[in-house]
Structure formats: C-alpha cells, structure tokens
Amino acid sequence: MEDAARLLQLIINGAAAGCIYGLIALGFVLIYKATEMVNFAQGDIMMLGGFVAFSLIAHFGLNYWLGALLAIMVIAAFGFALDAVVLRRVIGQPQFAVVMLTLGLGFIFRAYAGITWGYDSVGFETPFTNKTINLGGLVLGQDNVSIIFGTVLLCGVLYVFFSRTRLGIAMQASSQNQLAAYYMGIPVRTVFSLIWAISAGVAAVAGILLSPVSMIDVNMGFLGIKAFAAAVLGGFGSIPGALIGGVVIGIVEQLAGYFLPAGFQEVTSNVVLLATLILRPQGLFAEGMGKRV
Amino acid sequence: MRYLFKTDYRQDTTLWRHRGDLYWYGLLIILLLLVPGMMGEFYVGELGGVFIFAIAGVGLMLLAGYTGLISLGNAAFLGIGAYTNSVLLAQGVPFVITLPVSGLFTALFGAAIGLPTLRMSGLYLAIATLAFGSIVGTVFQKWDAVTGGFDGFAVPTPYIFGIPIEGANGIYYLSLGVLIFVLWLSANILRTPLGRALVAIRDSEVSAQSMGIHLARYKTFAFAISAGMTGLAGALFAHYVRFLAPDAFDVLLSVQFVTIVFVGGLGSLHGAVLGAMFVRLLPQAIAIMRDDLPFGIGRMPGLEPSLFGLVLVIVILFEPGGIYGRWMKIKHWFQAYPLKRRTAFRRQKSYARSERLR
Numbered sequence: 160m161e162d163a164a165r166l167l168q169l170i171i172n173g174a175a176a177g178c179i180y181g182l183i184a185l186g187f188v189l190i191y192k193a194t195e196m197v198n199f200a201q202g203d204i205m206m207l208g209g210f211v212a213f214s215l216i217a218h219f220g221l222n223y224w225l226g227a228l229l230a231i232m233v234i235a236a237f238g239f240a241l242d243a244v245v246l247r248r249v250i251g252q253p254q255f256a257v258v259m260l261t262l263g264l265g266f267i268f269r270a271y272a273g274i275t276w277g278y279d280s281v282g283f284e285t286p287f288t289n290k291t292i293n294l295g296g297l298v299l300g301q302d303n304v305s306i307i308f309g310t311v312l313l314c315g316v317l318y319v320f321f322s323r324t325r326l327g328i329a330m331q332a333s334s335q336n337q338l339a340a341y342y343m344g345i346p347v348r349t350v351f352s353l354i355w356a357i358s359a360g361v362a363a364v365a366g367i368l369l370s371p372v373s374m375i376d377v378n379m380g381f382l383g384i385k386a387f388a389a390a391v392l393g394g395f396g397s398i399p400g401a402l403i404g405g406v407v408i409g410i411v412e413q414l415a416g417y418f419l420p421a422g423f424q425e426v427t428s429n430v431v432l433l434a435t436l437i438l439r440p441q442g443l444f445a446e447g448m449g450k451r452v
Numbered sequence: 453m454r455y456l457f458k459t460d461y462r463q464d465t466t467l468w469r470h471r472g473d474l475y476w477y478g479l480l481i482i483l484l485l486l487v488p489g490m491m492g493e494f495y496v497g498e499l500g501g502v503f504i505f506a507i508a509g510v511g512l513m514l515l516a517g518y519t520g521l522i523s524l525g526n527a528a529f530l531g532i533g534a535y536t537n538s539v540l541l542a543q544g545v546p547f548v549i550t551l552p553v554s555g556l557f558t559a560l561f562g563a564a565i566g567l568p569t570l571r572m573s574g575l576y577l578a579i580a581t582l583a584f585g586s587i588v589g590t591v592f593q594k595w596d597a598v599t600g601g602f603d604g605f606a607v608p609t610p611y612i613f614g615i616p617i618e619g620a621n622g623i624y625y626l627s628l629g630v631l632i633f634v635l636w637l638s639a640n641i642l643r644t645p646l647g648r649a650l651v652a653i654r655d656s657e658v659s660a661q662s663m664g665i666h667l668a669r670y671k672t673f674a675f676a677i678s679a680g681m682t683g684l685a686g687a688l689f690a691h692y693v694r695f696l697a698p699d700a701f702d703v704l705l706s707v708q709f710v711t712i713v714f715v716g717g718l719g720s721l722h723g724a725v726l727g728a729m730f731v732r733l734l735p736q737a738i739a740i741m742r743d744d745l746p747f748g749i750g751r752m753p754g755l756e757p758s759l760f761g762l763v764l765v766i767v768i769l770f771e772p773g774g775i776y777g778r779w780m781k782i783k784h785w786f787q788a789y790p791l792k793r794r795t796a797f798r799r800q801k802s803y804a805r806s807e808r809l810r
Contacts, residue, residue: 197575248769255522256768258578259714262707263764270758384586384703387579422594429583436580437568 164297169413175303175372177409178310180428182365183386184393184401185317186358192396193334193354196246196257200265201362202383207268208234208363209375210276217283231363238359242352265380273377280374287371302371309368313361314402330354385412388432394442404443407431465643484628488621497620502732503627504688507634509712509724511681514638516710517718518647519674520654522578525565525585526709529679531592531701533558533686535599538607538696547610547617551630555684562679566672585706592698605696617691627688631725634681638721641677650674682709704757711760715767717774726775734759 186201198204212230215221221229245264249257290301321327333340333350340347366375373379389408393400408428416424435442456463456470468474488496508530515521536554541547569580592599599605610617617626641647649670652660661667690696708731716727735756771778785792 197578245765245769252768252772253520254575255516255578256714256772258522258524258575259710259764260768262710263761263768266707266757266761267765270755270761384582387582391576391579422590426587426590429587432583433568433580433587436572436576440572440576 167297168299169417170410171299171307172303173410173413174406175306175409176412177389177406178306178402179365179369179382179405180386180389180408181402181405182310182313182361182368183383184390184405185398186362186365187386187390188393188395188398188401189354189358189361191390192398193330194246194250194351195254196249197254197261198358199258199261199383200268200380201358202380202386203265203268203272204234204238204359205362205366205369205382206272206375206377206379207237207366208359209366209370209379210272210281211363212367212370213276213281213283213375217281223285227367230367231360234363235356235360238362239352239356241359242355243348246355247348247351265383269377269380276377278377280376282370282374285371300372306368306372309364310402313364317357317361317398326350326353385428388428388435391432392435392442394444397442397444400442400444467639467643481632485625488624493620496624498732498736500620500624500627501692502729503624503631504685504692505708505712505732506725506728507627507631507688508682508685508709509716509728510631510634510638510721511678511685512709512713513716513718513721513724514641514650514681515674515678516713517720517723518642518654519650519671521671521674522710523581523675523678524578524703524706524710525581525583525588526678526682527701527703527705528585528588529558529562529682530686530689530705530709531588532561532679533683534690534696534701535592535605535686536683537687538605538690539598541608541610547612550610551684551687554687555680558683558686559676559680561683563672563676565679566675567668569675570668570671582703582706585701585703589699589702592701599696599698602698604698607690607694607696610691623688623692626691630684630688634684635721635725638681642721646670646673708760711764715763715774717776718772720774720776722779723774723776726779730763730775731760734763 183201183205186204187197190196190198208230211233212227215229216223216226219226241264246257246260249260285302285305287301287305292299292301292304321331329340329345330350330353332343333345333347334354337347340350366379369375369379385408386405389405390401391404392407393402393404395401408431411431412424412427415427458464487499491499508526511529512523512526515523533554536557537550540550540553545553565581565584569577572580593601595601596603617623642651649660649665652663652665653667653670653674657667693700712724712727712731714727715730716723716725738756738759767774773780
C-alpha cells in the first residue's frame with residue numbers, strides 16, 4: 160500500500176511536470192502546423208511570461224487572476240509582433256535558418272530578462288502555493304493539481320476555439336493549405352501572426368502555472384528542450400499528441416529519477432527523444448501523409 | 453579585373469583558380485608564420501584560439517554549408533576529441549599518435565550518430581543532434597572515472613619527437629598546421645566527385661538520389677568527416693585550455709559553432725575562417741572596450757550571449773550570405789566599377805517550399 164501510494168504520487172507529480180512540457184510542445188506544434196517553422200525560443204517566451212506575471216503580481220500588487228490574465232495578453236501581443244516584424248521575413252529560407260533565428264532570439268530574450276529582472280530566481284504568491292489536498296490518504300500539492308487542471312481547461316478552450324469559431328476554422332484552413340485559404344478570402348498573414356500570438360499565450364500560461372512549483376529564473380527556457388521530446392513523441396503535427404507526449408515524458412522522467420541511479424533523470428527525455436526519432440520518426444500519433452508527385 | 457580563360461575542363465577542378473591565388477595564400481601563410489615574432493603573447497594565444505575554432509568551423513561547414521545537414525551537437529564532438537586526446541596522453545601514449553586517434557575516434561562517433569539520423573532532415577536533425585549533444589554533456593559530467601567529473605582534468609603537455617609543445621607559440625604553430633591541413637583536405641574533398649555529391653544532396657535530395665548518389669553513404673561520410681575535424685579541434689582545444697571542465701561542452705558552444713558557419717557565410721571555406729575570427733574576437737573586443745562603452749553597457753551581465761544572438765538574427769535577416777557573401781559583393785562592386793548591376797547577386801525568388809514531405 161505504501162509503495163502503491165508512493166508510485167501514484169510520483170505519477171501525479173510527473174503528470175504535472177508533463178503538462179508543462181505538453182503546453183510548451185503545444186506551442187511548437189501550433190506554429191509548426193501553420194508555418195512549418197519551429198520556434199526554439201518557445202521556452203524563453205514561457206520564461207518571459209513568468210517574469211511579466213511576477214512583475215504584475217509581486218511588483219504592482221495586482222490580484223493573481225487579473226495579473227495572470229494581463230500577463231498572458233501581453234505575451235500574446237508580443238508573439239503577434241514577433242511574427243509580424245521578424246519571422247515573416249524568413250519564410251522561404253531554408254528551415255535551419257529559422258532554427259538559428261529563433262535560437263538567436265531566445266538568447267536575446269534571456270539576456271533581456273536577465274538585465275530587467277536580474278539573474279536570481281524569483282517567485283510570487285499564488286492561491287496554490289504550499290497547500291495540499293488530501294484524497295483518501297493520498298496527499299497532493301495543490302500546485303501540481305492546478306497545473307493538471309489548468310492544462311485540461313486550456314485544452315478544452317482551444318478545442319472549442321479551433322472547431323467551433325470562425326477564426327479557429329480559418330486557422331485550420333490556412334495550416335492545411337495556404338493557397339486555398341487565400342482564395343477563400345482568409346487574411347493568411349494575419350492569421351499566422353494570430354497563431355503565433357496563441358502559441359505565445361499558451362507558453363505564458365505554462366510559465367504562470369509552473370511558478371508555484373519551481374521558481375522563475377532566466378534559464379527556465381531550457382525546459383523547451385524537454386518539450387521537444389514531447390512534441391516529437393507526439394508526432395510534431397498533432398495537438399493531442401503533443402500533450403500526451405508531454406505527460407508520458409514527465410512520468411517517465413519521475414520514475415527514472417526514482418528507480419534509476421542519479422544522473423539518469425536528466426537524460427531520460429533526450430534518450431526518449433532519440434529513441435523515438437530512430438525507431439518511429441513519425442511519432443506516436445502521426446498524420447498519414449504521403450508525397451504527392 | 454582578371455578574366456579567366458579556360459582551355460581545359462580540368463581547370464574547373466584545380467585547387468588554385470589561377471597563379472594569383474597561390475601567390476596571395478603563400479604570402480598569407482608566410483605572414484602567419486612570422487606573427488609570433490611580431491606580436492605579444494596574448495594576441496598569439498588568441499589567434500591560436502581562432503585557428504582551433506576555425507578547424508571546428510571547417511568541419512561544420514562541410515556538414516551544414518555543403519551537405520545541408522544542420523548539427524547542434526558539434527560541441528559534443530569537440531568534447532569527445534578533447535577527452536580522447538587527454539586521457540590517452542595521460543596513459544603515456546605519444547602525442548603524434550593521440551592527435552590522429554582522437555580525430556578518427558570522433559569520426560567513428562560521427563558516423564554512429566550519422567547513421568540513425570539519415571532519415572531525418574532539417575528540423576528533426578537539429579533536434580536529434582541537440583539531444584545527442586546534451587546526452588554526451590551529461591555523460592562527461594557524471595562519468596567521474598574518466599573525466600574527473602567537476603574536479604576537472606589537467607591536460608598533460610604534448611611532446612612531438614621530444615620537443616614540448618608549450619605556451620602560446622607552441623599551440624599557435626600546431627593549430628596553424630592542423631588548420632592548413634584541414635583546409636587543404638576540405639578543398640580537395642570539394643573538388644572531387646565526393647564533394648560535388650555532397651553539394652548535390654544539399655541542393656536537392658531527390659534529384660541527387662535520382663542521379664545515382666547513395667544518400668546514406670554520403671550523409672554518413674559527411675557526418676564522419678565533420679566529426680573527425682571537430683575532434684581534431686577538440687584535441688588542440690584541450691591543450692589550449694589546459695584544464696578540461698565537463699560543462700564547457702554545452703549547447704552554447706554548439707550554437708557558437710553554428711554562428712561561425714552562418715556569420716562567416718554558408719557554403720564557403722573562407723567563411724568558416726572569417727566566422728571563427730568573428731566569434732573568437734568579439735568577446736575580446738567587448739572585454740577591451742568594456743570600460744569605454746556608454747551607459748555601462750559593457751558591464752552588463754549576459755552581454756556576450758545576447759550579442760551572439762543579435763548578430764545571428766541580423767545576419768539571417770539581412771545578409772544570408774554572411775561575411776564572405778558581403779565581401780564578394782564589395783569585391784564585385786570594385787571589379788565592375790562603374791558597371792555594377794543591381795541584379796548581380798539577386799537570388800532566385802524564393803517561395804515557401806514545404807520540407808514536410810521529402
């Protein structure tokens with residue numbers, strides 16, 4: 160019984176960490192599906208989201224919910240501007256030019272955050288900090304539960320947005336076929352920038368949800384590398400795949416940290432990533448696509 | 453302006469385009485040989501560092517610039533080369549053997565990582581090599597028995613036939629020699645069918661394959677040779693820093709290598725050397741100007757990585773040809789003066805080509 164409870168707790172902690180990976184991966188996937196770009200700065204945008212929320216809540220004394228909402232909107236606007244000003248210019252250049260461009264942007268964001276907010280870890284008071292829920296002997300931190308709950312809620316909202324609203328369907332259409340979307344009168348460029356905005360907003364949500372569990376600091380963006388594992392495991396083009404991949408990576412990592420000797424936990428996500436790429440490069444939930452000649 | 457009058461097909465594949473090349477490069481080598489006599493030890497040491505990075509840059513240039521395969525894990529190859537060399541030297545193996553062995557051993561690693569990644573391209577390759585790099589980095593940190601963990605690893609002094617290679621001058625001449633060898637090797641690879649096959653793979657995999665190029669073989673070769681050159685650079689790097697810390701070979705170093713290739717100019721060996729000069733000398737320039745910059749910019753922490761990021765962004769957005777591309781444009785302007793055409797370097801109109809399906 161002791162062992163089973165311990166295992167369950169590990170799994171729930173892992174799932175919570177995995178939800179964060181999943182949310183970052185979701186950002187990758189949204190952008191990749193639409194523009195075939197991969198945003199290596201996604202983790203750093205998450206970091207910026209965390210810091211903006213910190214400024215609003217801890218510095219300006221805003222209410223947690225209001226501050227979080229404002230931070231998400233600020234970061235979403237930032238994502239929109241990022242696409243409209245910088246990334247739109249590189250469409251058509253080789254893919255690794257985009258990879259390097261976003262990597263460079265990530266370094267700039269990191270330095271900016273370091274200059275503005277300093278290199279020490281910061282945190283702010285949330286309604287979930289240091290509280291626990293007792294579920295029939297199973298003690299869970301509210302912070303972890305809030306991450307899982309928030310992720311599920313966000314996914315529901317995104318699902319309804321993409322399947323029910325006009326704009327969401329326009330986004331799906333532009334992702335599937337740019338030219339046809341143009342012909343149907345969809346402003347594809349604006350739609351792409353809006354997709355960047357959503358993706359940045361999702362990253363900000365991840366940063367805010369993560370803040371009660373781990374402090375916000377400049378190097379938080381390196382979580383993005385683990386999120387790659389999640390996105391690749393899920394098949395890089397699939398939105399549910401990214402989330403499931405994230406949860407799988409999170410749980411595997413927790414279990415590896417518990418059962419395997421020290422040092423293995425840090426490499427598990429990378430090992431899973433390489434194994435997926437070698438054994439099943441299309442991921443677990445691949446979309447069936449063949450080359451039309 | 454010099455007009456090349458070609459009378460033979462073999463002129464297309466000669467190492468020197470014309471005698472002027474031989475003359476100028478010869479002069480450059482003589483000048484470089486004289487440098488340690490003319491400059492202070494600090495500058496000689498820095499130039500040695502530039503040469504080592506240029507070797508690694510040439511290695512990555514063959515892979516990224518000529519074969520079109522991006523690698524974000526080359527710091528791992530540098531680390532493997534550095535540790536192989538140092539551990540073998542500490543066992544008492546002479547340096548004349550450890551240097552080529554560390555290159556060959558790293559090339560084996562390159563082939564090993566090249567094989568499973570053959571099916572990937574572009575983005576997946578970048579992610580896979582990134583993952584490989586961070587796994588190797590963790591191994592360096594955790595495998596105390598060989599690497600000494602965070603205590604570090606003191607690199608023994610190398611001897612070539614009884615002569616110790618010490619100080620800034622020793623490293624300078626050694627890395628200059630290896631750099632010239634690597635450049636000569638690459639120039640020769642590029643003028644043979646092998647090199648042209650690599651370029652064909654870069655331009656279009658499908659058409660290269662349909663011309664009878666064995667993709668798997670050539671891509672693995674590109675990985676192996678790139679890793680091997682980076683391994684050689686690593687062996688020299690070990691002597692350059694003289695004390696190996698396991699966290700030196702991280703993602704940031706890999707990004708620096710890719711910066712070398714991009715800033716120097718993709719697809720030119722000159723670019724690798726120019727990029728290495730830029731990447732190595734920029735931090736020094738910042739350090740020298742630190743106190744003279746206005747508003748205390750020079751003393752801001754994290755200035756260096758952000759400058760690298762900024763330069764990378766600016767180069768990709770405004771001058772995809774890099775330093776060498778810009779140099780070609782300037783040269784053309786002077787050569788054609790006053791008849792420069794605005795369209796001389798205009799690239800074919802690019803369009804969003806899908807890389808999802810290959």
